[in-house]
Every structure is written in C-alpha cells, then in structure tokens.
Amino acid sequence: MTGQGSGVPHADVLLPFADAALSFDSARIAPARAAVLAVLGEAAMIDAAAVIAGFNGITRIADATGIPLEDTKADDTADWREALGINAFQAAKT
C-alpha cells in the first residue's frame, strides 16, 4: 500500500518510512528516510520518525494491558473497523 488515494499529502513517502522503521532494518530504513528528507525536509522527517516511534510504543501499552476501546469510539467506528479487518485482530489473541 502506497497511500495513493488516501488524500493525505505525501503519503507515498511517509507510509513506506513507517513500514521500514518498524523493521529495524537499516538497509530498508535508509532509502525510506532519504525519500522523506528529499520531499519534506529534515524537520518533517524528524517528526515523522517521532510519531512512528511513539505509536510503536503506545500500541504495545494497549495490547499488553488489555485496555479496551471506549464504547463510544467502538460504536462510532464499527462499520469501518469491520471493513478494514481490524476486528480480526481480536481473534488472533491468545
């Protein structure tokens, strides 16, 4: 997935950067980082790396503590959570 069609500017370089960052593979990360730097500049690369890193932590907090989604958010997002396959994540838990 490249992010084309998302409507979010520069998704085409930001999403591959996120994918590479989570791999901890410097050979993947370097070109992805270079693409963000070339298109958006250093400050944007730093802030993109930061939010990727922050959510790589906070997702683990949610999953390691069993914190449930708030009922109102679950109700508001029920349709697209099903459409995106997010509900299938629950079935994989052990």
Added chain:
Amino acid sequence: MRAELELSQQQAWHRVAAPGTWLTGAERVAIAAETRHALDCPHCAARKAALAPLSVPGTHASLGALDAADVEAIHRIHTDSGRLGQTWFNGVSTGGDARYIELVSVVVVTVAIDTYRSAAGLPPQPLPTPLPGSPSRHRPSGARPGPGWTATLRPEDVTADEPDLFREHPGPRERRGANIHLALSLVPHSMIHWWDCFEPMYMTGPQMRVFETEYRAISHAQLEMLAARVAALNQCEY
C-alpha cells in the same frame, strides 16, 4: 532534533536507570537490555511466524539477568504484542499487576526511543548506568479493577499521595478522554514516565484537538495517518 524532543528523550532514558516503584534501577536497565535483545531471539521469530504462538516449543534467548517470566513478558510485548490476550496475561507471573505495569513502561520507553533513533538514522543510546536506591512499593489506595487486565487509578480516585499523573494542574486536565490514559496509572510514576516521553513524539491531548494549528512539521492528518499505519502493522485493535 527538535529541542523538546531531544530533552524529553534524554530525561526518559535517564529515568530508566533510576529506582522505580516496584523495580530497582538495575532491574529496569536489565529490562531495557532484554527488550533490545528480543529482536534477535529465534524463539520469538518462530512464534511470530506461527498461527498459534503459544504452541511453539522452546525457550527465549535471553541475556540471563531476569527470570523466565519477565523475559517472556518482555519478548512477547516487543515482538508480538498484537496477539497478546488475557489468557497469556493470566499465565505470565511477573510479581503482581503493579510490577508488571512498571515492566511494560520500561519496555515501551525503550521501544519508542530505539525506534525513533533507528528511523532517524541515529545510533542507539548506550544503556544507562543503574542508579542506587530502593523501590517505593507504593500502590495507590484508590486503584480498582479494570477497564483492562490490571487495576487502574481513575482521575477521580487520585489522592494527595499521588503525583499529578493526569496533568490536572493548573487545569483543565490534559491527560483525559481515553482509556489508554488509564493503562499505566496503577504505577503513577510509570505513567508519567511514558507520557512525558510520548507527548513530544506526537502531541499533547489539547494540541491533538486543535486542528487549525499545526504543532509539528507534518500536519495533523499526516501524524494520524502514520499513527494508524503503525497500529495496523502492530495489529493493535485499540
């Protein structure tokens, strides 16, 4: 690096080395080291590739400083967090729910800082030197069960014995509106440790809700897109 980001990460990394509420500085640094080590664990790799991770026999490749239950928790949280369930939690014995929460906080601070530095092309921070001292072993008197697997401390149950974990002062409360704010609250100093590290990486709660102002070099929409991507890659249901 943005000055606020650099300062917050330096502070968060130093706090790993200090005695916590349930863990010594040496134990906390050992948890950080084991967190890094998990990425090279063959048992974790085999489990990650399996449809049923708990069906895979074997033991973790560990550094040997922590007991097996701590290692299991650290490795699973780092390498396969999206498939953690209550059955697993109930079976992992890490010395009580509060000690577990503090362990989680050290793991996630380590993961976040290491992810940032790796993504930004910076070398990993050397492990800090543990500081002497004893854990306080203070459990908030207002803690009660739920909404997750451990007890939590709700804002309305905070007493004068606790630090300002929800940023109530000077007001209005900054850390509010989502269950995720409660997740580490059983150990207030661990909650503060995490959120003081996380908010400069993302935004504070109030900043998140002001869409007409951009606080970072990328937009709210770009930040949220990246957050959603990471959540999806980690199979995070929340």
